[in-house]
Amino acid sequence: MPTLHKIYLETFRRNIFTPPECLSQSSFILGEMCIIILSRS
Numbered sequence: 001m002p003t004l005h006k007i008y009l010e011t012f013r014r015n016i017f018t019p020p021e022c023l024s025q026s027s028f029i030l031g032e033m034c035i036i037i038l039s040r041s
Helices: 002-013 020-024 028-040
Strands: none
């Protein structure tokens, strides 16, 4: 899972519309929420 979460963070860093919370937190739950938001956008 840490590997997948790292991929999520790398994806967020490349996304202009990424909420700062996604980059500043390392929570798996928050990471999942962010990837869902990213998928819907």
